[in-house]
Amino acid sequence: MPNYLAIDTSANASVALVDNATGLVVDQRVSSKGNDQTETLSAYVKELLDAHGQKGQDLAGIIVGVGPGPFTGLRVGLVAARTFGFVWQVPVHGVMSLHALAEQVLDAGEAPAQFIVASDARRKEVYWARYDQDGAMVDGPHVSAASALPAFPVYGIGAGIYAEQLEEAGAKPMPESFEWIANAGYLVRRGISDLAAGKDLSDTSPQYLRESDAQVPAFMKQAK
Amino acid sequence: MSNTEPVVLGIESSCDETGVGIVRGNRLLANAVSSSMDEHVRFGGVIPEIAARAHLEAFVPTLQSALDTAELTLDDIDAIAVTSGPGLAGALMVGVSAAKALALATGKPLYGINHLVAHVGVGVLEGTVLPPTFGALLVSGGHTEILKVTSLTNDVQLLGSTIDDAAGEAYDKTARLLGLGYPGGPAIDKAAKDGDRKAFRFPRGLSLPKFVGSAENPGKHRNNFSFSGLKTAVARCVEHFEANGGEIPVADIAASFQEAVVDVITSKAVRAMQEQGLKTLLLGGGVAANTRLRELLAARCASAGIALVVPPFSLCTDNGGMVAALGAQLVADGVSPSGLEFATDSSQPVTNIVLNSRS
Ligand SMILES: [Zn+2]
Numbered sequence: 001m002p003n004y005l006a007i008d009t010s011a012n013a014s015v016a017l018v019d020n021a022t023g024l025v026v027d028q029r030v031s032s033k034g035n036d037q038t039e040t041l042s043a044y045v046k047e048l049l050d051a052h053g054q055k056g057q058d059l060a061g062i063i064v065g066v067g068p069g070p071f072t073g074l075r076v077g078l079v080a081a082r083t084f085g086f087v088w089q090v091p092v093h094g095v096m097s098l099h100a101l102a103e104q105v106l107d108a109g110e111a112p113a114q115f116i117v118a119s120d121a122r123r124k125e126v127y128w129a130r131y132d133q134d135g136a137m138v139d140g141p142h143v144s145a146a147s148a149l150p151a152f153p154v155y156g157i158g159a160g161i162y163a164e165q166l167e168e169a170g171a172k173p174m175p176e177s178f179e180w181i182a183n184a185g186y187l188v189r190r191g192i193s194d195l196a197a198g199k200d201l202s203d204t205s206p207q208y209l210r211e212s213d214a215q216v217p218a219f220m221k222q223a224k
Numbered sequence: 225m226s227n228t229e230p231v232v233l234g235i236e237s238s239c240d241e242t243g244v245g246i247v248r249g250n251r252l253l254a255n256a257v258s259s260s261m262d263e264h265v266r267f268g269g270v271i272p273e274i275a276a277r278a279h280l281e282a283f284v285p286t287l288q289s290a291l292d293t294a295e296l297t298l299d300d301i302d303a304i305a306v307t308s309g310p311g312l313a314g315a316l317m318v319g320v321s322a323a324k325a326l327a328l329a330t331g332k333p334l335y336g337i338n339h340l341v342a343h344v345g346v347g348v349l350e351g352t353v354l355p356p357t358f359g360a361l362l363v364s365g366g367h368t369e370i371l372k373v374t375s376l377t378n379d380v381q382l383l384g385s386t387i388d389d390a391a392g393e394a395y396d397k398t399a400r401l402l403g404l405g406y407p408g409g410p411a412i413d414k415a416a417k418d419g420d421r422k423a424f425r426f427p428r429g430l431s432l433p434k435f436v437g438s439a440e441n442p443g444k445h446r447n448n449f450s451f452s453g454l455k456t457a458v459a460r461c462v463e464h465f466e467a468n469g470g471e472i473p474v475a476d477i478a479a480s481f482q483e484a485v486v487d488v489i490t491s492k493a494v495r496a497m498q499e500q501g502l503k504t505l506l507l508g509g510g511v512a513a514n515t516r517l518r519e520l521l522a523a524r525c526a527s528a529g530i531a532l533v534v535p536p537f538s539l540c541t542d543n544g545g546m547v548a549a550l551g552a553q554l555v556a557d558g559v560s561p562s563g564l565e566f567a568t569d570s571s572q573p574v575t576n577i578v579l580n581s582r583s
Contacts, residue, residue: 038321046564075279075317075321079280079325080321080324087325206277206280208277213273
């Protein structure tokens, strides 16, 4: 039975090999650090493929997290996934990375009627999206200060980092989720179910949500 | 694989060019380059985040283009080389991640190599024969270095470099001051053609005796460059004309600025060659296209009895072919590949030609 390879680098490098038939994670690797995607990603993929006798060209496809997430790490996963797809001639499917957190909420059971997932966007902001209790996204993805989030239960590491601000704003940070970051094993669930529902996931463009921040430099302003 | 004629694919992403080149031994088979230069124009210089975004979008199409041009498939490739540094960290990571994925997916060995040494390595392409030991002068938007190359694959020494801006950066900034647009190198070169290079005497950075010393007792900055003072001097000059309500003599300032840059670069490079007993100098980097630099360097090399080697311009600017060329040298020399776990090194020293595998 063909497997999917799932990659998400919107937070830490996370790679999973998933059985297409059951949707279950066969094996996975997750880095404990948030800044070593370039060093770890391909080594993780190699470990998983080798350990399970999986040939890249026999994969059903690659499911990759398109963010939002810190740009540099995000690009590491996207360029690798596209390159794997190119060499192995297998399809690459893009899935918004916050969906991985939503899947984790559903997996934990008894999801609220409406909830928010939030990841760390640095610069005192979070990436976030709002979902219904079936996991369908109803708003997002956005990037903003935690204090600007609407008053719903909030899951994910973004809730952990900004618990106080969220409470002050009337939202409800959920402590059991304070360490949760996007994980390829959860991401792939959404990918497989979206594909089964006939959704087009062929777009692997990164969800930057922010401009490049390029400033016209001072020496150009001086020039008249 | 043939040891002397390995087919190597090289990947470059250290600045604003996404390059994929393919060589067979010393023969260049393809050199596909996608540049994000146009996107940086309004900022007057390379914006790292914009460059990194462009690398992601350009990588696979550039790879495809190089394979098409070479009329090869990935099966024909013996090894892959990628620039691991120096350069812009976020830009480097795109190329290195892509290279690792490519190496893993194809099962080919991967070399993480030094961008500056690759600028020199390009000199072995297209029938150029370099002596065992030679010097190199690299001048671009990102670097200004004098190197001594004893072996391309295991012995390269930094003789001098800029302590502030790269020469190309100084060109970009000056071009902005003069309203000449980006990139500054070609714009200033063009404007300078109608100007008097002796109209203004702009400073030659780090040329005072206290920095230079003597051959026997060299000063700390004997072979180093500084362009920040020059940039300030040009700004003052422009302000002076503006304050007096006069027309700014753009051509004369451009020519005088260019002369200051080129004079100090060529004189220091040639002196370093003489003091090191080097008889051949290779010029590399994007500023190698500058007509005045080539003219003055050729003249000074000739009078010092130094042979000057200037690769074709398309190989002087950042490109994947130069990475492939150095990679092929490493493969031919039996150097161990770098594996899949090395990190990028945005300030990789020239002494670190190829990254070691972490074991
Ligand atoms: Zn360069």
